Amino acid sequence: xxxxxxxARELKKNPRADAFAxxxxxxxxxxxxxxxxxxxxxxxAARNPHRETYPYVAFQRQIERRIAHDVxxxxxxxxxxxxxxxxxxxxxxxxxxxxxxxxxxxAQEVAAAVKRAEFPFVLSVAAVGGYANVKLRDDAxxxxxxxxxxxxxxxxxxxxxxxxxxxxxxxSHPNVAKPMSVGHLRSTIIGAxxxxxxxxxxxxxxGINHLGDFGTQFGxxxxxxxxxxxxxxxxxxxxxxxxxxxxxFHEEAEKDxxxxxxAREAFKKLEEGDPELVSMWLEFCIMSVSEFDGxxxxxxxxxxxxxxxxxxxRKLAAVIERSxxxxxxxxxxxxxxxxxxxxxxxxxxxxxxxxxxxxYATRDIAAAxxxxxxxxxxxxxxVVGGEQTLHFKQVFATLERLGHDKKLFRHDxxxxxxxxxxxxxxxxxxxxxxxxxxxEAKRRAYDIVSQKxxxxxxxxxxDIARAVGIGAVIYSDLSQSREKDIIFTWEKALSLExxxxxxxxxxxxxxMSILRKAEKTISExxxxxxxxxxxxxxxxIRRIARFPETIRECTAGDHPHILATYLxxxxxxxxxxxxxxxxxxxxxxxxxxxxxxxSSTAHVIKNGLHLLGIKTLERM
RNA sequence: GCGCCUAUAGCUCAAUUGGAUAGAGUAUCUGCCUUCGAAGCAGAGGGUUCCAGGUUCAAAUCCUGGUAGGCGCACCA
Numbered sequence: 001x002x003x004x005x006x007x008a009r010e011l012k013k014n015p016r017a018d019a020f021a022x023x024x025x026x027x028x029x030x031x032x033x034x035x036x037x038x039x040x041x042x043x044x045a046a047r048n049p050h051r052e053t054y055p056y057v058a059f060q061r062q063i064e065r066r067i068a069h070d071v072x073x074x075x076x077x078x079x080x081x082x083x084x085x086x087x088x089x090x091x092x093x094x095x096x097x098x099x100x101x102x103x104x105x106x107a108q109e110v111a112a113a114v115k116r117a118e119f120p121f122v123l124s125v126a127a128v129g130g131y132a133n134v135k136l137r138d139d140a141x142x143x144x145x146x147x148x149x150x151x152x153x154x155x156x157x158x159x160x161x162x163x164x165x166x167x168x169x170x171x172s173h174p175n176v177a178k179p180m181s182v183g184h185l186r187s188t189i190i191g192a193x194x195x196x197x198x199x200x201x202x203x204x205x206x207g208i209n210h211l212g213d214f215g216t217q218f219g220x221x222x223x224x225x226x227x228x229x230x231x232x233x234x235x236x237x238x239x240x241x242x243x244x245x246x247x248x249f250h251e252e253a254e255k256d257x258x259x260x261x262x263a264r265e266a267f268k269k270l271e272e273g274d275p276e277l278v279s280m281w282l283e284f285c286i287m288s289v290s291e292f293d294g295x296x297x298x299x300x301x302x303x304x305x306x307x308x309x310x311x312x313x314r315k316l317a318a319v320i321e322r323s324x325x326x327x328x329x330x331x332x333x334x335x336x337x338x339x340x341x342x343x344x345x346x347x348x349x350x351x352x353x354x355x356x357x358x359x360y361a362t363r364d365i366a367a368a369x370x371x372x373x374x375x376x377x378x379x380x381x382x383v384v385g386g387e388q389t390l391h392f393k394q395v396f397a398t399l400e401r402l403g404h405d406k407k408l409f410r411h412d413x414x415x416x417x418x419x420x421x422x423x424x425x426x427x428x429x430x431x432x433x434x435x436x437x438x439x440e441a442k443r444r445a446y447d448i449v450s451q452k453x454x455x456x457x458x459x460x461x462x463d464i465a466r467a468v469g470i471g472a473v474i475y476s477d478l479s480q481s482r483e484k485d486i487i488f489t490w491e492k493a494l495s496l497e498x499x500x501x502x503x504x505x506x507x508x509x510x511x512m513s514i515l516r517k518a519e520k521t522i523s524e525x526x527x528x529x530x531x532x533x534x535x536x537x538x539x540x541i542r543r544i545a546r547f548p549e550t551i552r553e554c555t556a557g558d559h560p561h562i563l564a565t566y567l568x569x570x571x572x573x574x575x576x577x578x579x580x581x582x583x584x585x586x587x588x589x590x591x592x593x594x595x596x597x598x599s600s601t602a603h604v605i606k607n608g609l610h611l612l613g614i615k616t617l618e619r620m
Numbered sequence: 621g622c623g624c625c626u627a628u629a630g631c632u633c634a635a636u637u638g639g640a641u642a643g644a645g646u647a648u649c650u651g652c653c654u655u656c657g658a659a660g661c662a663g664a665g666g667g668u669u670c671c672a673g674g675u676u677c678a679a680a681u682c683c684u685g686g687u688a689g690g691c692g693c694a695c696c697a
Contacts, residue, residue: 079636091639093677103677130677131640175697215697264695309697336695347623350694360697387691389624394694415625416691423690452659468659480633484626485690492632497659498645499633506659514656553636565634568644575660584656598656620659 002293003030003306004285011279019278020313027311031374034206034305038375042164042204049151050158050202055144056545059121060088063114063134070113071095071106077134086126086133087141087542093130103130138532138541142593145545147527149600155200156603157548162203162378168371169195169205171383172296172303175212176288177221177242180295181431182488183424186414189477189613191383192301193560194412196611200551206304206375210367213285213308215360217246219267221284222277223259224249238287243426250427268357271313298438299470300613312366316358319366320351328401344397347390364395365402372404379410381558386413386483412558415485424488432488441469441494448496449620456619464620469494471501471614478612479564499568501614504605507571508616511602514583515595522595530593536577540597543573547604551611560612567608574601 003026010022053061060077067075072095080089096106107127114125114134121140126133149156171191174180180188191207198205224245234241253259270277285308296303320337323329329339329351337352351362371380382392392411400406418424424431446465449456456464476493480486496502532538543566550566553559583594606616 078639081640081642084640089640091678093639097677129640173697212697216695217697334695338694345623347693353695355695357695359695361694363697385691386625388697390692391697393624413625418690448659453657484633489632495632495646500645500659502659503645506657510657510660517656549636557637561634562636565644568634572644576662578656579652579661582656619657 002286002289003027003308003311004282004289008279008282008286011275011282015275018314019273019275019282020310023311024314027307030305030307035374037304038166038204038206045199045202045204046160046163048158048160048202049155050160051148051152051548052160054148054157054545054548055141056542057549059119059136059141062119063088063090063117063122066117066119067110067113070116071110072098074098075110080131080133084128084131084133085135087136088134090132090134091130092132096130106130107132138538139530141545142530142532142537142541143527145541146530146593146596146600147524149544149603150522150524150527150596153603154607156600157551157607158200158202159548159552160202161552162198162201164204165202166204166206166375166377167198168208168375168377168380169198169383170208170210170380171195172301173210173212173384174288174292175217176308177218177239177284178246178288178426179239179243180292180434181424181426182434182437182493183417183431185434185437185473186417186477186482186486187383187385188296188299188301189474190412190414190482190558190560192299192303193478193612194381194383194555194558195302196613197551197554197560197563200611201555203378206377207302208371209303209306211285211289211306211308213281213288214310214313214363216264216267218270218281218284219263219265220249220253220259221246222266222270222280223262224252225280238284239291242284242287247427247429264355264357268355271357295434295438299474300615307367309360309363309367312363312370313358315366315370316362319362319369322402323351323365323398326402328398339394339398341394341397344393346394346397349391349394361391361395361398364391365398368395368399368409369402369404372408377408379408382409382411383558384411384413386415389413410558412482414482417486417488419488437473437493438470440490441473442466443469444494445469445472445496445502453620460619464617467615467617468496468502468505468620471505471609472496474613475501475504475564478560479568481559481561501609502620504567504571504609504614505617505620507574508602508605508609509618509620510578511574511598511605512618514598515602517584518595520591520595522592522599526592526596529589530596531589532593533590534577534581536573536580537593537597540570540573540577540601543570544597544600544604547608563608563611567605567612570601570604570608 006026007023064077075090077088077090080086090110092106092110093103096103107130110132111125111127121137123135123137172188174184195205195207228248329337331337334354336350336354338348338350340348396409442465445468449461449464472494554562586594609616
């Protein structure tokens with residue numbers, strides 16, 4: 001049961017109660033529930049198997065330390081381009097300058113220091129121009145890496161970096177009374193993936209859905225509902241009917257200017273708790289949330305706490321009062337309350353309208369303060385479109401004036417998604433709805449499965465179509481860095497070839513197929529016998545070894561696309577290996593090594609896709 | 621007018637945040653299924669990294685000034 005249904009039930013029992021006070025009370029119960037499950041998760045996470053460091057990074061650090069000790073601080077170990085034929089490169093220009101030598105001489109000095117250390121995992125060291133290049137011993141890297149994957153399996157790549165740290169992630173936040181469109185896809189999918197990525201690194205993450213369930217738009221809807229509703233249509237498809245009413249309102253408002261004023265009044269009355277308006281409003285919310293839940297289920301999106309903007313309604317007066325007292329805001333002559341900036345170089349904005357009703361920013365500030373108080377997080381991350389960058393700058397600056405550390409808040413903006421014919425507008429009927437996108441994705445994937453594997457049962461085909469179709473939608477979004485604008489096309493969003501979800505799922509299915517056919521089961525102990533003999537094996541093991549650091553890079557700047565790109569490269573390495581080196585026909589240590597490589601690739605693909613929110617399939 | 625974001629192969633995007641000869645997919649052309657799944661693999665062609673200056677041993681990346689597109693700039697969210 002969602003919170004709006006609970007409010008409605010409570011109001012039925014006690015019709016004279018203040019709806020928003022009831023919401024506050026019920027919301028606190030939700031918060032309590034989330035807190036206790038968060039504590040349980042933290043305890044469990046602390047016991048999760050993990051590694052403090054993984055082989056590849058461990059080697060890198062040891063070399064770094066040695067150079068710092070023998071030659072000088074400040075040298076960084078990097079990954080050279082492929083042509084350099086090395087695993088680590090240390091650019092020595094900086095050291096050269098410091099020691100007043102030429103770069104090549106400095107590189108020679110660094111190379112000599114690494115050589116002197118006689119690391120068992122180092123094969124060779126060479127000074128090339130201003131770089132010192134280090135090549136690792138294939139077998140040393142392979143043995144340690146394959147052992148780590150075999151040992152950790154589904155948690156290979158995980159860490160405890162975020163142990164005992166709490167992160168609040170604010171994402172998705174669709175608007176009640178409107179269908180979710182592809183405009184909400186990015187926030188939802190990026191947020192859900194970041195949640196998994198942070199959790200994988202030991203953070204306790206609370207995914208919050210700050211529903212757009214309040215504001216003047218509801219005044220509009222309430223007015224339209226009273227005047228033009230079609231009860232039969234509402235019963236049949238409430239969201240469609242709400243959409244129709246919303247569009248209708250704007251058409252009528254063009255002709256009748258008084259309508260906007262009616263809407264503002266209606267919203268004011270709603271804010272004050274008018275029972276009749278509240279009950280209509282609750283009905284809109286109940287219908288919408290159940291629709292959203294269906295979409296979240298389809299997309300595999302996990303959200304812990306759903307609290308709409310309305311939840312903060314009874315906290316706003318205190319926020320405004322305190323803002324005035326702390327001199328963060330000023331009261332204008334007309335009764336509105338404004339926040340003005342000077343040294344911050346930001347435009348002013350309003351916390352309260354002249355009629356006394358609230359605004360989006362007020363609710364965001366109340367929400368932020370509430371979250372800080374209840375959860376004591378390390379950080380609150382807002383996954384919200386770039387068009388709201390200014391809004392968040394203003395809100396964060398205001399929160400700072402109210403005494404909160406600015407470093408607690410982060411806005412992860414992403415580019416606008418629009419259609420080839422222009423900006424999306426629900427109002428003007430120019431939008432692609434998520435429900436339709438998901439259906440179309442499944443349909444296209446189904447056609448392809450049926451064509452490629454007609455012998456599969458109907459149920460299997462449907463399962464595969466769901467995983468592939470939805471996976472494709474998620475992958476196409478997550479594979480590009482979030483700050484760029486996207487022009488939506490069905491072609492792009494549902495691409496099933498090239499760098500796409502099915503390409504990765506296919507690698508997983510092939511790997512699993514080999515493992516099924518192998519008469520030998522492999523285990524952790526086999527890792528001791530690995531021996532790398534071909535260049536394809538050598539490339540593949542290096543890729544697998546770098547998975548843990550890839551995870552870390554993703555959360556460094558909240559960029560899941562780094563993982564998406566990595567997985568595609570891994571799949572390419574695997575496919576080359578698969579084509580060149582036969583696994584089942586190999587013998588002895590070579591066969592063991594290759595089986596381990598296959599099972600490790602499968603694990604990494606599975607873990608990686610899971611972090612992006614994409615399902616893997618044993619067969620497809 | 622001011623602010624933020626973006627500009628890389630015909631098209632869609634990457635590029636270890638200042639590192640070596642800028643890489644993938646797609647499209648085009650050419651090969652590979654009697655051997656682990658061809659939703660695959662190999663190869664070819666394709667670049668003034670928007671323009672002009674500057675900083676640096678080193679610039680797609682940083683600075684300055686332009687150009688083009690997108691998004692914002694108090695009683696919407």
